[in-house]
Amino acid sequence: MGVGIEVINLNAWYATNHTLQDINLNIPANHATALIGPSGCGKSTFVRCLNRMHETNPIARVTGTVRIGDLDIYEDAKPVEIRRRVGMVFQRPNPFPTMSIYDNVAAGLKLNGFSNRRALDEIVEKSLKNSALWDEVKDDLKKKSGASLSGGQQQRLCIARALAVDPEVLLMDEPASALDPVSTSKIEDLIFQLKSQYTIVIVTHNMQQAARVAEKTGFFLNGRMVEFDSTHKIFTNPSDKRTEDYITGRFG
């Protein structure tokens, strides 16, 4: 089951560049929350702070509090533990090129020392079914490389890979921006199904996409969160002038 996320006074830097300033918000459990905003507004940095990927960059720094469920992720746990509970899907599909489809999905478990083969078989099948890829790959699981799939299939493989470690939260950083419309709609259908089991945070450049998949939407601009509300409210009656300007296409 998913858990809620509470962000208090989050600030982030790349070297001296203050990319995120005083972010406060509550992301509800078992819903999809979309983050929109122009390029460079800090939304990708924000999701990377939610699983402590931000700090894998040596020049990056972060302050503030992020609670995922009951866990203060910057106080109570190590980054690797957080990342097992908070899965991530990246902008460009990034399957492990030398691994089979099966091994790609099993990678998170295998590399953390999990070796029960029967359980692995079950988890791989379940994850691929959850990511709506099973029927397309079930005959080539161990024969084909993850890199041999199409872009859309690769992205669903990456989603399966993230689901296999059984996270509570799924972060998606523009998961469909490198995909064609058919693959995009498959990913969106998937988000719809997955949010009953996981808390989903999705960064997107595509406002229609945010409107289609998310109950809540946050608008980021220049490193600040301008507005956070129900998606319906953001897109029909935003309270901030800048949000209105952005969604009506006056900038960005």
Added chain:
Amino acid sequence: MASEYKLRARIRTLVDGAATALSILATLLVIAPLVAIFGYLIYKGASSLNFAFFTQVPKPPGEEGGGMANAIVGSGVLLGLASLIGIPIGIGGGIYLAEFGRGTKLANAVRFTADVLNGVPSIVMGVAVYALIVTPAMPFSALSGGVVLGIMMIPTVCRTTEEMLLMVPHAVREAALGLGVPNWRSVLSITVKTASPGIITGCMLAFARVAGETAPLIFTAFGNAFWSVSLNRPIAALPLQIYVYAISPYDDWHRQAWAGALVLIILIVLAVSLVRFVTSRGVLKGAS
């Protein structure tokens, strides 16, 4: 207008043809020496290859016959030792340079040292190892020969490993870290694995290079006209044996030197092909 267009199209076709012809010519020039050397070796050496060449040790000077069995096995022992020393240290160093030490002073120093080491003439390497390892208590030996060849493998292996690791896309590393895989595990199981075809090529290059080294062995392995596989005694090696035979006054030894050179090259090609064959099994369809 139409005629000007046609003229331009014709010029383009000509230029294209010329460029293609030049690149084919360049390719031929690259391959020509290899084919010439190999052809000449077969011409000069193949006739001296017989069963005795592979099974007997050298005959005393002046006697006809004998073979290079001890040198073939000796080269195998020396190269095995060298690989045991050079490949793990080289790969370890390359991993450090690319993954853990990036941008640090130590890494820059290591990289610089490796490049300098790569440029040190092989005879200097031989003298250095002679001065450091070969002592009255531990005279000329297979071990010292393996050490010098191993040291000579390190820089090539180290730098190609580094280059190959740096070519692994950042996205692949992020994917592993994003799954909660610890960094060291991600480096060993994901990054190194992804780069392994290139790393293996680097190891093979280094291996093939030292397989033909003669100069550093003069001071270390020394060579041996008799059968020996003991690590603490002088050992025969194909390049040394070829050298000794080639500068001898006997025609039969000259013929055997050619045969030895042919065998050396064939063995290198076989070893490299074998490693390629073994490591290419298990590669999946569509793997990049």
